[in-house]
Amino acid sequence: MTAADFQGKTALALKATDVTMREAFVETVSAAMDTDPRIAVVTADISAGNFGAARARHPSRVINVGIREQAMIGVAGGLALTGLRPVAHSYTPFLIERPFEQIKLDLGHQDAGAVLVSIGGSYDDPVWGRTHQAPGDVALIDTLPGWTIHVPGHQDEVRELLTAALATDDCVYLRLSTRRNARAYPTGAGFTTVRSGSRGVVVAVGPTLDAVLAATSTVDVTVLYAATVRPFDHAGLRAAVGANPNVVLVEPYLQGTSAHEVATALADTPHRLLALGVRRDSEVRAYGTAEQHDVVHGLDPAGLAESIARFMR
Template sequence: MDTMRDRFAPVVSRLLDEDPRVAVVLAEIGADGFRAAERRHPGRVINVGIREQLLVGAAAGLALTGLRPVVHTFASFLVERPFEQVKLDLGHQDAGAVLVSAAASYDWPAGGLTHMAPGDVALLDTLDGWTVHVPGHPDEAETLLRHAVAAGDDKVYVRLSVQANREGRAVDGKRFVPVREGRSGVVVAVGPMLDAVLAATEGLDMTVLYATTVRPFDGEGLRRATGAAGTDVVLVEPYLAGTSTAAATEALSDVPHRVLGLGVGRRELRRYGTVEQHTAAHGLDPRGLRERIGGFLDAGRRQAAARA
């Protein structure tokens, strides 16, 4: 199976052909994929070199002229390093752009901490007005890229990963997708976490929701699911653990509920190893998820019994 990033350049190259507003801004990374598109559209494919602050600033300038810039590099260089420009050049100036990252969380362990960004979505959460897409399959990445570019002049972040589920699902860029129904709680699996969540919750009487658009957070979808399944909620995210717990709590603010946020831990893993080893070390493999989700449900049952 190809990767989400394999789809990026072909999809956006077609969008360059289809829409004269689309422009692409790169900082060396990914430039080879746009050579042909650059020849066809020399004024709308721009490589600023290894200058990530300029990458975002140039995109904002293009947006202010009426173009729809698509900006691409590794997540650590797209959100973290130029965060001031994301905050001011895009946010403060109300300039729209589509930021498309690669190497999410720990996708390239050999690159070390400089190339890891598990806090990217949490960092964007400090700003207003961002849509965040987290596809879990290359087909979904293609769909959500098109949604992002077509989203007027909005600020959109598309988080691509080498981790992927075995099959893609129909996603609309808005709502959570019900995958499994149960009565003992709800698990929200974000993007590439779905297959592991389904394996971890096999035999548990739990509803599983699939989220590929996490901002805006589908609070209504979560409320509908908890109405039938109860208000024990587990969020399984492929980035910093707990990133969406506040959003889930806000959605359920008028009812008693418990929320468990699972994701990438804060502790730095200095023996970089493989993607699979990082996943297991953060407890995001099926075994680790089963232990923690099962323990969360057991604790809830004990609390209910103590109150009875």
């Protein structure tokens, strides 16, 4: 291999690493549209330009409804009822909170499947203020039966989860973030055991994993990773708990969102639970950075380490 060849391959590798979750989403859906005539994309201005190339190839299957999020979900439901596989996309609050009635009725009540793909996470872009933040999104979708909920922690996981979702007719929510772990993990059914220990179990959801690993580097605990939170891996948690049922749940959205799932999994086992996530007791009105919001909510490595150590003591 020549020096030029090596530099070229290195540049390609760096480019692949630098792909964001949103870019992985756009690339995966655009490519899938070329081979699957069922797939249609519905946007409400957000990211509409990213699907320009796909629109040029498939003008009838890339629909931008403008800033009309309720209509976006209604259109997606109508497309599903005609046999298409719609993908609706926007910022988290505009995709989940604003059109929730349409999600409940036009999709769920009609048994119309769709893939909802959000960006922005809980507070990825705090510069836009509270209008672009939705830490309660997973808890809200969790009130509806039958939804699969994916919270990937790496762009490569986005590709795998999305490809699988597009091949079904299910209701799927894929929660993207600008936060990501250093590497991808398996996205199959159930938890992935990242580290084994004897003093308890820490469940790290999506992009929280690297912070959890840093926070527990000197603590003798099992760390489970979840890129899919619904359905929740009850059997996997039961198997990991063993004789020391101390459970810490770390989620990048509303604190305690999956606490009831832990309770269900361990219904016949006395256990202790510490649920960590976006705080419920106060609303952060400052802007700042996403990392600063992590500190406020105790989701940075130092905050997690302090909470977990206190709980384990």
